[in-house]
Amino acid sequence: xxxxxxxxxxxxxxxxxxxxxxxxxxxxxxxxxxxxxxxxxxxxxxxxxxxxxxxxxxxxxxxxxxxxxxxxxxxxxxxxxxxxxxxxxxxxxxxxxxxxxxxxxxxxxxxxxxxxxxxxxxxxxxxxxxxxxxxxxxxxxxxxxxxxxxxxxxxxxxxxxxxxxxxxxxxxxxxxxxxxxxxxxxxxxxxxxxxxxxxxxxxxxxxxxxxxxxxxxxxxxxxxxxxxxxxxxxxxxxxxxxxxxxxxxxxxxxxxxxxxxxxxxxxxxxxxxxxxxxxxxxxxxxxxxxxxxxxxxxxxxxxxxxxxxxxxxxxxxxxxxxxxxxxxxxxxxxxxxxxxxxxxxxxxxxxxxxxxxxxxxxxxxxxxxxxxxxxxxxxxxxxxxxxxxxxxxxxxxxxxxxxxxxxxxxxxxxxxxxx
Amino acid sequence: xxxxxxxxxxxxxxxxxxxxxxxxxxxxxxxxxxxxxxxxxxxxxxxxxxxxxxxxxxxxxxxxxxxxxxxxxxxxxxxxxxxxxxxxxxxxxxxxxxxxxxxxxxxxxxxxxxxxxxxxxxxxxxxxxxxxxxxxxxxxxxxxxxxxxxxxxxxxxxxxxxxxxxxxxxxxxxxxxxxxxxxxxxxxxxxxxxxxxxxxxxxxxxxxxxxxxxxxxxxxxxxxxxxxxxxxxxxxxxxxxxxxxxxxxxxxxxxxxxxxxxxxxxxxxxxxxxxxxxxxxxxxxxxxxxxxxxxxxxxxxxxxxxxxxxxxxxxxxxxxxxxxxxxxxxxxxxxxxxxxxxxxxxxxxxxxxxxxxxxxxxxxxxxxxxxxxxxxxxxxxxxxxxxxxx
Numbered sequence: 001x002x003x004x005x006x007x008x009x010x011x012x013x014x015x016x017x018x019x020x021x022x023x024x025x026x027x028x029x030x031x032x033x034x035x036x037x038x039x040x041x042x043x044x045x046x047x048x049x050x051x052x053x054x055x056x057x058x059x060x061x062x063x064x065x066x067x068x069x070x071x072x073x074x075x076x077x078x079x080x081x082x083x084x085x086x087x088x089x090x091x092x093x094x095x096x097x098x099x100x101x102x103x104x105x106x107x108x109x110x111x112x113x114x115x116x117x118x119x120x121x122x123x124x125x126x127x128x129x130x131x132x133x134x135x136x137x138x139x140x141x142x143x144x145x146x147x148x149x150x151x152x153x154x155x156x157x158x159x160x161x162x163x164x165x166x167x168x169x170x171x172x173x174x175x176x177x178x179x180x181x182x183x184x185x186x187x188x189x190x191x192x193x194x195x196x197x198x199x200x201x202x203x204x205x206x207x208x209x210x211x212x213x214x215x216x217x218x219x220x221x222x223x224x225x226x227x228x229x230x231x232x233x234x235x236x237x238x239x240x241x242x243x244x245x246x247x248x249x250x251x252x253x254x255x256x257x258x259x260x261x262x263x264x265x266x267x268x269x270x271x272x273x274x275x276x277x278x279x280x281x282x283x284x285x286x287x288x289x290x291x292x293x294x295x296x297x298x299x300x301x302x303x304x305x306x307x308x309x310x311x312x313x314x315x316x317x318x319x320x321x322x323x324x325x326x327x328x329x330x331x332x333x334x335x336x337x338x339x340x341x342x343x344x345x346x347x348x349x350x351x352x353x354x355x356x357x358x359x360x361x362x363x364x365x366x367x368x369x370x371x372x373x374x375x376x377x378x379x380x381x382x383x384x385x386x387x388x389x390x391x392x393x394x395x396x397x398x399x400x401x402x403x404x405x406x407x408x409x410x411x412x413x414x415x416x417x418x419x
Numbered sequence: 420x421x422x423x424x425x426x427x428x429x430x431x432x433x434x435x436x437x438x439x440x441x442x443x444x445x446x447x448x449x450x451x452x453x454x455x456x457x458x459x460x461x462x463x464x465x466x467x468x469x470x471x472x473x474x475x476x477x478x479x480x481x482x483x484x485x486x487x488x489x490x491x492x493x494x495x496x497x498x499x500x501x502x503x504x505x506x507x508x509x510x511x512x513x514x515x516x517x518x519x520x521x522x523x524x525x526x527x528x529x530x531x532x533x534x535x536x537x538x539x540x541x542x543x544x545x546x547x548x549x550x551x552x553x554x555x556x557x558x559x560x561x562x563x564x565x566x567x568x569x570x571x572x573x574x575x576x577x578x579x580x581x582x583x584x585x586x587x588x589x590x591x592x593x594x595x596x597x598x599x600x601x602x603x604x605x606x607x608x609x610x611x612x613x614x615x616x617x618x619x620x621x622x623x624x625x626x627x628x629x630x631x632x633x634x635x636x637x638x639x640x641x642x643x644x645x646x647x648x649x650x651x652x653x654x655x656x657x658x659x660x661x662x663x664x665x666x667x668x669x670x671x672x673x674x675x676x677x678x679x680x681x682x683x684x685x686x687x688x689x690x691x692x693x694x695x696x697x698x699x700x701x702x703x704x705x706x707x708x709x710x711x712x713x714x715x716x717x718x719x720x721x722x723x724x725x726x727x728x729x730x731x732x733x734x735x736x737x738x739x740x741x742x743x744x745x746x747x748x749x750x751x752x753x754x755x756x757x758x759x760x761x762x763x764x765x766x767x768x769x770x771x772x773x774x775x776x777x778x779x780x781x782x783x784x785x786x787x788x789x790x791x792x793x794x795x796x797x798x799x800x801x802x803x804x805x806x807x808x809x
Contacts, residue, residue: 039588039591039592042588043584043585043588046581050577179454180452181513182453182454182511182512182513182517183454183511183512185452186452186455189516190516190519197441200437200441201438204437205585208433209430212430215426216422216592216593216596219422220596220597220599221600221603223600228607228611232611242617245661246661248627249658251634252627252650252653256650256651256654257651262646268634269634270635272631272632272635276632283624331422332422
């Protein structure tokens with residue numbers, strides 16, 4: 001069953017098999033910038049506003065310093081180039097959509113480089129780059145214009161190159177014999193920080209935002225399982241069945257049209273056998289999975305770290321509210337994580353086995369025991385809202401097992417034999 | 420929205436951490452440059468406070484405890500106090516740069532998380548006012564208060580603006596995600612329906628499976644013409660299924676798919692087509708008993724499929740070319756007895772599943788409330804009894 005696996009999961013994230021075709025480097029460079037993101041235009045607008053305000057601030061300094069410039073024409077043209085780049089980038093991005101082409105990106109970077117060089121020429125003679133560079137530092141923040149449209153590594157590389165250039169210029173520009181002290185060096189350091197840090201922080205914010213949106217999307221998509229019937233075929237089953245039907249159709253067609261000789265060659269015969277087996281499995285087994293199985297297998301987040309043991313498909317008996325609670329709790333347990341602190345955080349959800357029936361209950365319900373065992377989740381690190389979610393599933397008690405959280409839940413569900 | 424709000428806070432906390440630590444680093448570098456400080460003891464004391472500040476800012480990225488915000492601000496103020504000798508000294512350009520980077524950059528980072536709710540806004544105003552007052556007082560002899568205060572205001576407004584802007588984008592994103600979720604739910608339902616449509620095309624799949632099984636044995640024992648005809652017929656039906664119509668053809672090969680239109684089709688006609696189908700591939704089926712039985716369509720599907728599966732087993736395993744099917748009925752059940760005089764087998768020797776029996780026959784019949792039983796003795800043939808409710 002390999003031919004039918006889609007190349008992307010529900011989030012548009014390229015899955016393992018297909019990803020191998022893309023080189024690691026290409027992925028690294030393009031990461032973050034190659035897909036449109038929800039809320040990207042909002043963040044981009046914020047970045048544009050920031051860049052413009054930053055430019056206005058720099059421009060004010062430029063005007064204030066006008067009398068001191070040895071080469072005022074260079075400083076003025078630096079600002080001219082920067083203004084063209086900023087306006088051009090904003091207009092192009094409003095017109096051009098989510099992704100900026102390589103050519104435009106190159107043009108923007110070249111414009112910013114020209115700005116830096118012109119500004120350096122303008123104030124070189126003053127030997128006080130830290131306090132006199134204006135357009136060059138504003139050019140650093142201008143990289144934020146691209147923050148939602150280009151790969152993060154590209155932007156960080158550009159910011160790093162800018163920082164390095166300015167640092168080298170700072171070093172070369174310092175006259176020999178200048179004392180090594182704070183009064184001479186600190187303004188230069190601050191200038192470097194203002195040139196580079198905005199891009200770094202901007203990239204981090206956009207990356208965090210993207211991650212948040214993806215997580216939420218994943219959660220919402222998985223959430224749609226809550227309203228599924230007791231047994232469901234899942235999103236991929238239909239596609240898989242369609243694929244098998246198509247393969248069978250093609251095989252039968254090729255036999256009917258005498259393209260394939262009879263009796264069949266062994267290879268084709270074994271293809272027919274495996275098709276029949278898979279088809280049979282899909283027709284008969286397809287509906288035996290519960291919503292919870294599909295939720296776990298479809299989700300990026302849950303699929304990585306949740307193991308489900310539910311031999312009797314008891315999860316299907318939970319009502320919508322209980323399902324929502326269980327799913328939220330599982331979600332919060334595995335998502336509420338610092339990767340470095342708990343790299344192996346995982347949980348196991350076990351439903352059943354049903355206890356032998358005691359006295360029949362008045363309310364025609366049976367108790368489904370649910371056990372959540374975990375690794376790498378400390379009891380006192382658990383977010384309080386998890387308890388509220390578990391409370392919706394049923395009566396629960398929590399304990400610690402091997403230094404990690406364990407929860408036993410008794411979920412009362414309608415007895416399927418009585419309904 | 421609750422979970423989304425948590426994620427948003429987490430993201431803003433991380434942003435505040437990166438923001439704060441970046442400026443703390445640069446400010447710290449300026450702090451240790453020679454000539455930045457007046458008092459010698461201010462260097463170790465200040466460095467210790469920088470360590471506390473960095474630790475608090477790191478925790479700010481993880482924990483929601485407002486204590487870390489407070490600790491960040493206190494450590495920052497402590498540094499300013501130490502650097503200026505509690506307002507005694509006048510700092511030079513270097514020292515003042517360090518202090519300014521600290522209060523307008525590093526400490527302002529907390530403003531990123533102090534947005535969104537009324538309480539956070541109140542804390543923001545208090546923190547900003549307190550810090551500004553203290554900074555202006557401590558640095559009054561180093562720099563004009565207006566400049567200190569102006570840069571502070573700029574830095575804090577910028578950080579708060581970032582937090583507010585990101586938060587302001589959340590409702591829109593939440594709405595979009597919710598609508599994607601709704602679309603996905605609809606898609607899931609239709610995918611479920613589509614899968615059910617395909618799965619419920621059971622008769623079709625049964626004949627396809629039977630043909631595939633024949634092919635898996637390289638089509639041995641069947642004339643190529645018959646097999647080609649059957650394959651063409653099955654491919655045609657699969658194409659119809661693929662193109663969106665649930666095929667309700669009159670027959671698949673000679674296998675009657677008559678359950679489509681009538682609610683209670685006549686069993687006799689369809690039994691005849693099963694007989695013809697097996698006749699073509701080399702098994703003579705002798706018919707006994709009732710010729711006319713009315714059954715609900717899904718029961719008929721299961722019954723016919725089980726019958727065909729049994730006959731296929733006879734054809735493949737028994738070693739004879741003749742089978743007898745006897746149909747009987749009473750008030751509640753319809754029974755078919757499939758017998759052959761073939762080699763038979765020891766029941767305990769044969770794993771039922773290896774015949775596809777449990778899976779395809781028993782499971783299918785039980786789905787519609789029926790059952791199947793198997794009797795066999797080596798050398799004395801095999802009998803299968805199938806029963807379904809009327």
